[in-house]
Amino acid sequence: MSNQMVKPARGRRLWYLLLFLCFAATIWPSFYNRTQPELWGFPFFYWYQFLWIPLSGLFTGIVYLVTRTEDS
Secondary structure, eight states, X not given: OOOOOOOOOHHHHGXXXXXXXXXHHHHOHHHHXXXXXXXXXXOHHHHHHHHHHHHHHHHHHHHHHHHOOTTO
């Protein structure tokens, strides 16, 4: 067993863009600071942020599964 870090292949590193998408989608409140469209009476501002909670978990799981190495 070696103690060397295995660098992910270039194709694997592109999957990390999904994690950046989660960050970028919620970092600029001026993008989603509005009331329309409403969903079940909730303004867009609230349901947009709540939508990113399961999406972030899903994207994190996908990135983990795709980028993990055999040694992990």
